[in-house]
Amino acid sequence: MLQIYYIREYSKEVIERLAVKNFDAAAIIDKILVLDAKRRNIQKTLDDTLAESNKAAKEIGGLFKQGKIDEANVMKAKTADLKKASKELGDNLDSVSSELNDLLVQLPNLPHPSVPKGNSDADNEMIYEEGTMPELSNDALPHWELAKKYDIIDFDLGSKVTGAGFPFYKGKGAKLQRALINFFLDRAMDAGYTEFQPPLMVNEDSGYGTGQLPDKEGQMYHVTMDNLYLIPTAEVPITNIYRNVILKNEELPVMNVAYSQCFRREAGSYGKDVRGLNRLHQFDKVEMVQIQHPDKSYETLEQMKDYAASLIRALGLPFRILRLCGGDISFTSALTYDFEVYSGAQKKWLEVSSVSNFENFQANRMKLRFKNADGKTKLAHTLNGSALALPRIVAALLENNQTPEGIKIPKDLVPYTGFEFID
RNA sequence: GGAGAGAUGACCGAGUGGUUUAAGGUGCACGCCUGGAAAGCGUGUGUACGCCAAAAGUGUACCGAGGGUUCGAAUCCCUCUCUCUCCGCCA
Numbered sequence: 001m002l003q004i005y006y007i008r009e010y011s012k013e014v015i016e017r018l019a020v021k022n023f024d025a026a027a028i029i030d031k032i033l034v035l036d037a038k039r040r041n042i043q044k045t046l047d048d049t050l051a052e053s054n055k056a057a058k059e060i061g062g063l064f065k066q067g068k069i070d071e072a073n074v075m076k077a078k079t080a081d082l083k084k085a086s087k088e089l090g091d092n093l094d095s096v097s098s099e100l101n102d103l104l105v106q107l108p109n110l111p112h113p114s115v116p117k118g119n120s121d122a123d124n125e126m127i128y129e130e131g132t133m134p135e136l137s138n139d140a141l142p143h144w145e146l147a148k149k150y151d152i153i154d155f156d157l158g159s160k161v162t163g164a165g166f167p168f169y170k171g172k173g174a175k176l177q178r179a180l181i182n183f184f185l186d187r188a189m190d191a192g193y194t195e196f197q198p199p200l201m202v203n204e205d206s207g208y209g210t211g212q213l214p215d216k217e218g219q220m221y222h223v224t225m226d227n228l229y230l231i232p233t234a235e236v237p238i239t240n241i242y243r244n245v246i247l248k249n250e251e252l253p254v255m256n257v258a259y260s261q262c263f264r265r266e267a268g269s270y271g272k273d274v275r276g277l278n279r280l281h282q283f284d285k286v287e288m289v290q291i292q293h294p295d296k297s298y299e300t301l302e303q304m305k306d307y308a309a310s311l312i313r314a315l316g317l318p319f320r321i322l323r324l325c326g327g328d329i330s331f332t333s334a335l336t337y338d339f340e341v342y343s344g345a346q347k348k349w350l351e352v353s354s355v356s357n358f359e360n361f362q363a364n365r366m367k368l369r370f371k372n373a374d375g376k377t378k379l380a381h382t383l384n385g386s387a388l389a390l391p392r393i394v395a396a397l398l399e400n401n402q403t404p405e406g407i408k409i410p411k412d413l414v415p416y417t418g419f420e421f422i423d
Numbered sequence: 424g425g426a427g428a429g430a431u432g433a434c435c436g437a438g439u440g441g442u443u444u445a446a447g448g449u450g451c452a453c454g455c456c457u458g459g460a461a462a463g464c465g466u467g468u469g470u471a472c473g474c475c476a477a478a479a480g481u482g483u484a485c486c487g488a489g490g491g492u493u494c495g496a497a498u499c500c501c502u503c504u505c506u507c508u509c510c511g512c513c514a
Contacts, residue, residue, distance in 0.1 A: 043473055047483040054483090057495040061441040064494095076494045083494080246470085367471090375452095377470080 001365045002107050003379075004036055004100075017110045020117055020326035028103055035100040042096060046089040053082045105214065109361040111326055112298075112335035118325025124338070125325065130309070131318030134344035134400040142345045143398040144276030146407065147173065150422050153394075155276070165266075165281035172422045176397075176409075177284060179416035180390055181259050184286040184311060188387060191307055193257035193288055198237035200260060201228040206240040209366035211332040221263050230263035234287040235384045242291060243366040247380065249373055253300060254291035257387070259284070277391035278350065284390040290383045291368065294360065297381035298335075301357040304385045305337050308353045311388055314412045317341040317396050320349065334359045341392065345399040350392035355385030398422075 007014055011029050018025040056079045063072035116125050147153035152173025158166040169177050185195060207213035207229050212220060221230040231237060238258050247254070262285050277283075288307075292300045305321065312319045324336040339353035360379035363369070370380045401408040406423030414420055 040473065043483080047473065050484085051482055053494080057493095058441080060494050065441075072494080079494045369470095 001104050001361060002110065003360070003364055004032075004104065007032060007104075007107075008036060014107075014110065018108060020111045020115055021108050021329065022119065022327050023108055025107060028106060032100065032103050035096055035103070039093065039096045039100055042089055042093045046086060046093055049082055049086045049089060053079060053086060056082065105365075108331045109334050109358065111329060111333075112357070114323065115329060115335060116323065116325045117327075119327040120325075121328050123325040124322040124328055126320055127323050127337075128309075128321040129318075130313065130320070131316070131342075133318050133342060136344045136400075136402070140345040140399065140402060142276065143343070143395040146398045146402060147276065150407065152176070152422060153277070163281070165279070167277070167280065172417070172419060175417055175419075176394065176422070177390060179413055179418075180393065181284060181286060183413055183416045184387055185257065185259055187311060187314075188257040188286065188288060191255075193255045196234075196238055196241075196256055196258040198231070198234050198258050198260055200231055200263075202231055202236050202240065203228060205243065206236055209240045209243045210236045210362055211365065212236065215331075219265050221265055231260060232264050233262050233285060233386075234258040234260035235289060238287065238289045239291075239362060239368075239382055239384065240366065242368045242380075245368060246377060247291065247368075247370040249293075249371050252291060252293050252370060252380065253296070255288070256290070257286060257288045259286045261285075262389075277395040278346075280391055286387050288385050288387045291363075291370075292381050292383060293370070293372075294378065294381050297357050297359065297383060301335065301337075301355065301383055304355050304383060304387075308337075308339055308355055308385055308387050312339060312341060312352070312393075314410070315393065315397065316410045317393070317400065319352075330356070332356075332358050332361050334361065339386075339388075341396040343392070343396040343399050345402075346395075350395060352392045352396075353386040353388050356383060358382045358384075 002014065007029060011033060015025045015029060056075060060072050060075045060079075063069075063075065116123065118124065141149065144153075144155065147155070150172070152170055154168040154170055155164075157168045158164075161168075189195065201223060204213060204227060207217070207220065212229070212232065217229075220232055222228075223230070237260075238256050241256075242254070261282055263282050265281065266279060288304060290300055290304065309319070309321065319339055319341045322338045322340065324333075324338055329336050333356040336354055336356040338351050339355070340349035341352050342348075343350050359381050362382045363379040368380050368382065369377050372378050397410070398407055401410070403421075406421035409417050409420050409422070
């Protein structure tokens with residue numbers, strides 16, 4: 001959520017910058033400015049009325065103490081009007097505030113100046129590419145066929161037991177999952193992150209804090225009986241640890257990492273582009289979250305970007321990094337780098353990580369603050385990134401590393417799998 | 424799921440309708456004292472939204488959350504959440 005004072009001061013700039021995200025904010029900001037002025041006006045009147053009431057109540061108390069009952073009763077009668085007025089003003093303030101808030105949450109985060117204009121993923125800016133493309137023979141198999149050939153992932157069984165998008169991993173396939181998770185977590189420890197195991201369900205306040213609610217509830221599985229949501233990413237519980245928290249300056253940066261299963265409804269997304277592991281309803285991901293001083297958050301974003309790259313490099317996969325354009329970047333993000341690995345048999349780039357700086361957008365929603373060096377309370381910046389999401393990494397590993405002897409496991413991963421080939 | 428007891432500031436803790444303007448203590452910060460430190464003494468010490476050009480100042484709200492009663496609520500009433508003790512169930 002953008003800060004109201006910022007919209008008030010720099011409304012023109014806000015409109016211009018949101019245009020990069022193809023968001024026309026002019027009308028909504030007009031309404032916000034009107035409501036904001038109204039809100040402050042009502043609050044002033046209400047505060048004055050309450051001040052008068054408080055004063056009268058004290059006087060009445062004093063009169064009772066002195067035994068001046070009649071005078072007290074006269075005063076009491078006078079306060080009736082004040083009470084009525086403050087009740088009305090209070091109701092009015094509540095409705096104007098919530099109207100204002102409903103509009104504020106509709107505004108996306110301001111994109112960083114480096115975010116290119118654009119309408120779709122075709123307009124994303126490729127900023128880096130690394131690795132050698134796999135040279136596969138013409139009869140190379142896509143990963144869903146390799147999965148069947150080596151009996152390591154069973155999509156049909158998942159469909160039977162749960163539904164499409166919920167595969168079973170089996171034998172060396174299951175072990176490969178565990179190996180990747182531990183590999184990613186151990187690397188994160190070495191990089192200075194603290195590991196968390198979060199709850200896989202969160203309450204409404206948490207969904208709101210990271211921006212999934214109120215708009216995107218259709219993308220989360222909802223446990224209606226207890227009003228809990230299955231997390232779409234560990235970002236949600238891990239960031240919400242700091243909801244309504246004021247950190248000390250020296251506690252920054254907070255560097256957390258968590259493995260979790262992630263649940264996404266992604267309604268209506270079936271078809272040939274989502275075959276196999278390309279898009280699942282349940283998948284595994286290791287997620288890093290940082291909370292940083294506003295002056296340092298972009299430096300941190302670059303470090304997180306480099307860190308994600310180092311993981312893919314260690315697995316020997318060709319990859320590229322994109323700076324997302326205004327049309328493709330998320331609602332809450334100011335700047336996002338997407339990582340894609342090349343999956344040789346599908347001949348497709350697959351997104352395996354997304355690293356973003358949210359600046360104070362999430363922090364403002366969840367009231368995540370810190371005391372700066374001067375002792376002033378300020379909103380912190382939040383960042384997160386996948387490090388990494390498993391399914392598409394597995395897809396690329398299977399496809400790119402297929403050999404007549406089986407699927408070759410990258411060297412750095414062998415200590416974790418305990419085998420060199422899936423055969 | 425059932426019964427009971429609780430939730431007060433950074434922390435401990437007093438407070439059952441009216442100088443609570445939340446006592447007292449601890450911690451922390453600054454100052455005095457000291458060769459330096461400790462002790463001692465003194466001062467200060469939350470959050471949010473307003474008002475004010477701004478600072479200073481000042482208004483309002485906040486004692487788990489949300490409602491209510493009252494001229495006046497930390498205190499009384501209702502609902503909810505969480506914690507503890509016991510019972511039930513349970514990997």
